[in-house]
Amino acid sequence: MKGWQQYWRQLSLFGLLSLVLTGCGKEELSALRPSGPVAAMQFDLMKLSFLIMIGVFVVVMLIFTYVLIRYRKRPGQQGIPKQVEGNHALEILWTVIPFLLLIVMAVPTVTTGFELHKKYSPEEAVQVKVTAHQYWWEFEYPDLGVATAQDLVIPVDKKVQFVVTSADVKHAFWIPALGGKIDTNPGLENPIWLQADKTGVFYGKCAELCGASHALMDFKVTVMEQADFDNWTAKMKGVQAAEPVAATSAVAKQGEDIFNQSCLGCHAIAGKGGKLGPNLTNFADRERVAGILAHTPENVAEWLKDPQKIKPGNNMPNLNLDDNQVNALVEYMSTLTVEGKK
Amino acid sequence: MSAHASHAPNRSGLWDWLTTVDHKKIGILYLIAGGIFFLAGGLEAILIRLQLIYPELSIVGARTFNELITMHGTTMIFLAAMPIIFALMNAIVPLQIGARDVAFPFVNALGFWLFFFGGVLLNTSWFLGGAPDAGWTSYATLSLNQYSHMGVDFYVLGLQIAGLGTLIGGINFLVTIINMRAPGMTFMRMPIFTWASFVTSGLILFAFPAITVGLVLLMFDRLFGGNFFNPDAGGNIIIWEHLFWIFGHPEVYILILPTFGIISEVVSTFSKKRLFGYSSMVFATALIGFLGFMVWAHHMFTTGLGAVANTLFGLATMLIAVPTGIKIFNWLLTMWGGQIRFTTANLFAVGFIPTFTIGGMTGIMLAIPPADYQYHDTYFVVAHFHYVIVGGMVFGLFSGLYYWWPKMFGKMMNETIGKWNFWLFFIGFHLTFFPQHFLGLMGMPRRVYTYLAGQGLETGNFISSIGVIGMTLGTILFVVNAIVSARGPKAAADPWDGRTLEWAIPSPPPEYNFAQTPLVRGLDALWVEKMAGNKGMTPAEPLGSIHMPSPSFLPFLMSVGLFVAGYGFMYHVYPVVILGIGFTFACMIARSLKDDPGYHIEPEEIEGKGVKA
Numbered sequence: 001m002k003g004w005q006q007y008w009r010q011l012s013l014f015g016l017l018s019l020v021l022t023g024c025g026k027e028e029l030s031a032l033r034p035s036g037p038v039a040a041m042q043f044d045l046m047k048l049s050f051l052i053m054i055g056v057f058v059v060v061m062l063i064f065t066y067v068l069i070r071y072r073k074r075p076g077q078q079g080i081p082k083q084v085e086g087n088h089a090l091e092i093l094w095t096v097i098p099f100l101l102l103i104v105m106a107v108p109t110v111t112t113g114f115e116l117h118k119k120y121s122p123e124e125a126v127q128v129k130v131t132a133h134q135y136w137w138e139f140e141y142p143d144l145g146v147a148t149a150q151d152l153v154i155p156v157d158k159k160v161q162f163v164v165t166s167a168d169v170k171h172a173f174w175i176p177a178l179g180g181k182i183d184t185n186p187g188l189e190n191p192i193w194l195q196a197d198k199t200g201v202f203y204g205k206c207a208e209l210c211g212a213s214h215a216l217m218d219f220k221v222t223v224m225e226q227a228d229f230d231n232w233t234a235k236m237k238g239v240q241a242a243e244p245v246a247a248t249s250a251v252a253k254q255g256e257d258i259f260n261q262s263c264l265g266c267h268a269i270a271g272k273g274g275k276l277g278p279n280l281t282n283f284a285d286r287e288r289v290a291g292i293l294a295h296t297p298e299n300v301a302e303w304l305k306d307p308q309k310i311k312p313g314n315n316m317p318n319l320n321l322d323d324n325q326v327n328a329l330v331e332y333m334s335t336l337t338v339e340g341k342k
Numbered sequence: 343m344s345a346h347a348s349h350a351p352n353r354s355g356l357w358d359w360l361t362t363v364d365h366k367k368i369g370i371l372y373l374i375a376g377g378i379f380f381l382a383g384g385l386e387a388i389l390i391r392l393q394l395i396y397p398e399l400s401i402v403g404a405r406t407f408n409e410l411i412t413m414h415g416t417t418m419i420f421l422a423a424m425p426i427i428f429a430l431m432n433a434i435v436p437l438q439i440g441a442r443d444v445a446f447p448f449v450n451a452l453g454f455w456l457f458f459f460g461g462v463l464l465n466t467s468w469f470l471g472g473a474p475d476a477g478w479t480s481y482a483t484l485s486l487n488q489y490s491h492m493g494v495d496f497y498v499l500g501l502q503i504a505g506l507g508t509l510i511g512g513i514n515f516l517v518t519i520i521n522m523r524a525p526g527m528t529f530m531r532m533p534i535f536t537w538a539s540f541v542t543s544g545l546i547l548f549a550f551p552a553i554t555v556g557l558v559l560l561m562f563d564r565l566f567g568g569n570f571f572n573p574d575a576g577g578n579i580i581i582w583e584h585l586f587w588i589f590g591h592p593e594v595y596i597l598i599l600p601t602f603g604i605i606s607e608v609v610s611t612f613s614k615k616r617l618f619g620y621s622s623m624v625f626a627t628a629l630i631g632f633l634g635f636m637v638w639a640h641h642m643f644t645t646g647l648g649a650v651a652n653t654l655f656g657l658a659t660m661l662i663a664v665p666t667g668i669k670i671f672n673w674l675l676t677m678w679g680g681q682i683r684f685t686t687a688n689l690f691a692v693g694f695i696p697t698f699t700i701g702g703m704t705g706i707m708l709a710i711p712p713a714d715y716q717y718h719d720t721y722f723v724v725a726h727f728h729y730v731i732v733g734g735m736v737f738g739l740f741s742g743l744y745y746w747w748p749k750m751f752g753k754m755m756n757e758t759i760g761k762w763n764f765w766l767f768f769i770g771f772h773l774t775f776f777p778q779h780f781l782g783l784m785g786m787p788r789r790v791y792t793y794l795a796g797q798g799l800e801t802g803n804f805i806s807s808i809g810v811i812g813m814t815l816g817t818i819l820f821v822v823n824a825i826v827s828a829r830g831p832k833a834a835a836d837p838w839d840g841r842t843l844e845w846a847i848p849s850p851p852p853e854y855n856f857a858q859t860p861l862v863r864g865l866d867a868l869w870v871e872k873m874a875g876n877k878g879m880t881p882a883e884p885l886g887s888i889h890m891p892s893p894s895f896l897p898f899l900m901s902v903g904l905f906v907a908g909y910g911f912m913y914h915v916y917p918v919v920i921l922g923i924g925f926t927f928a929c930m931i932a933r934s935l936k937d938d939p940g941y942h943i944e945p946e947e948i949e950g951k952g953v954k955a
Binding site: 024025026029030031032039041042043045046049050053056057060061063064067068071072073074077080081082083084085086087090091094095098099102105106109110112113114115116117134168169170172174176177179180181182183185186187188190203205206207208209210211212213214215216218292312313 | 403404405408475476477481482483484489573574577578579580613614615616618619620621622644645646648649652653656657660661663664667668670671672674675677678679680681682683684692695696699700703704706707710711712713715716718719720780783784785787788789790791792793794797798799873
């Protein structure tokens, strides 16, 4: 009996340990590995409430285990247990103690709540307007005159004040490692501020069911040093003010022609073109194709051949391009960079 | 008045079940229909977890997946959980208060058939172009015509018809419990399951109108070109969220309060002790019911209501922890000093306590708005509400079914199969839902048909999907047990050494329940008599002729009328709408004009059956 219990104890310890070690998730994605003050404040509240709850759980389980072992009916047990009506002292005790525990949680709940709902002016924070679409994200920097899509670029250690809305159905804007989360309501605008404490690429997601490809509505957040960010905005602005850079190779030129003919109605490059689809000014700089696939020429081609296969229900029609046209477009789109990646 | 018929109309087989107004038979109908929908919802859950067992699978497509999650949620809440609650309320509440039937037997049957046809209508969507796919919450805008296909119409019409049934069921139980208690059965002597059913019925009365209004507005938007929720035409999508959750949050308590009642009865009976802190239990039940209406916006913390609203709704939500905590400790203290027998019913009740405590704990964590911004719409929430609804309510329903099965069917269930049922379901449940807490915190939103490889979500999802095997086998064993019990040993009137009135009469009870209305002399009425050395209840009236309501086919026909009209609405065939609704009205008129005095059962027949109160 003793040995069995010991074994059980070890096993549960191992289980707990492995959960703690693997249970925190990836740094780019997990709310348990905060990379900014908002996520950190939220994580602190999680830890506080979790610890209090674990305390309550342990008390309940101790009484529970004791009662089940001590008061199980034994063979041959006779007689009728004492019929207890209640106990005022005990009942008051377990009404008042939870109340006190709630007050401990309520205080930081209120202070953090109001902290997170502050709205920062352009002097205090970078302003970004987020517009969610089925199934991609549009980011505009109204004060900087820059627009992009899918890859949000922000400076490190600086507050970013977002105003979010939607162009079609309700979505939700969520960057777990930086803090969460706010719904994007069509016809309404919601504010949220976030900040990153380190440079790198973080993952963003849509958190509200928004249609068939809700699961694939990912975006990336690139956090840069302030100087790099200034540099990036200057380049984006430069490109957007100027005419698109002329294609260099013959294949790319052919791609540009196809693009101007078939794609420009929905996709803008350098401030020219429609707004129905993602802005492609810095397409070649992006982390992912369509927010989910690795950024390779093969995947760009795959997308162009049949967008519905990759993101079911999205608004891009199949243009029925032949292989030549696809290759030309891929070649042309690989030149769409402001950072000179490709 | 015309002369009363003195004999029960002779009906048997299917015809008997289609026309019955007997609360015990209606309870069984609710159980069978709810059970079938539970299996359908379970099958949908199996497909959901199969699709998510590995990253980037495409076992079912994106759209089909959204249909599965929508129908899983809608079916489990409206067509499985609610009806099985109603099954137990119907089967047990009149017996516990010493009544011969509910206040409105005809309306009771109508409530069942409306729920049934509403549920059937909703599920025919699978064969008529696809099920609804906007989530069980069907948030506008996704549920508007522009963004979803016809399936959502089935949701709108099916839930209106089924909801009507639930609403009149709730009203019926309110009236029954207020008016039909046996002599001596004061409110503070009512068994705790009856108390919980009473509060739940009150919640139904106030919560269901809210969703009905929402559904009607959505129906106008979808079928008649309304613009209540269309932002392009000045509509506001947030109104739907408020209407839905003003219903949706009390709905959670509609489901869980009767379960609390079941657990209280079972724990008390199998500890051989009276319920510890009965009055505080009643108080806690009523308080939870009241607070349940004050907290709906905690489902909308990320909607953008602002810091003040979020904070207030968050603090109000935390308050619910206090009465819920009272209940947990009362159960523990009920067992304290008792003689605990681990029957299957009690295993489920005992397993409920830690599981539900975990669900309550995550509930408090979710009540903190700033932290909820991280949890909201992630698998953390999925884990939380499955701990409350499966680990809480479904455990409680299993417990109640094992406990009252002998009373409902007159047969004992097999305890060995029952124990396998419990352990498989219990282990499978925790394996499925415990890892989901972590998945949510690690960045997995809910309602995703797949997830990408390399985001650290593989292990949790794999374990979660494996756990489904346990829950599936457990559920199958319950069905097996139910079938086997038909050939099982006959149940005695009081197989568990019970404490409340339902154990004072034979299993299954005769159609009139009590040959003589019992006199109630305290809480746990039967236990009081047992302790006084009496064999059974003391009658409160002499043996006499018993008035019974006549069976009727009209509730079935009235529901068919609305069922047909539902299709007329969806396919814009207005003659069919007029035909269906006209038919229902005709049935109502027939019911109103026909003089139906019921019939009597005479004392000689009762004596002949050898039944004593």
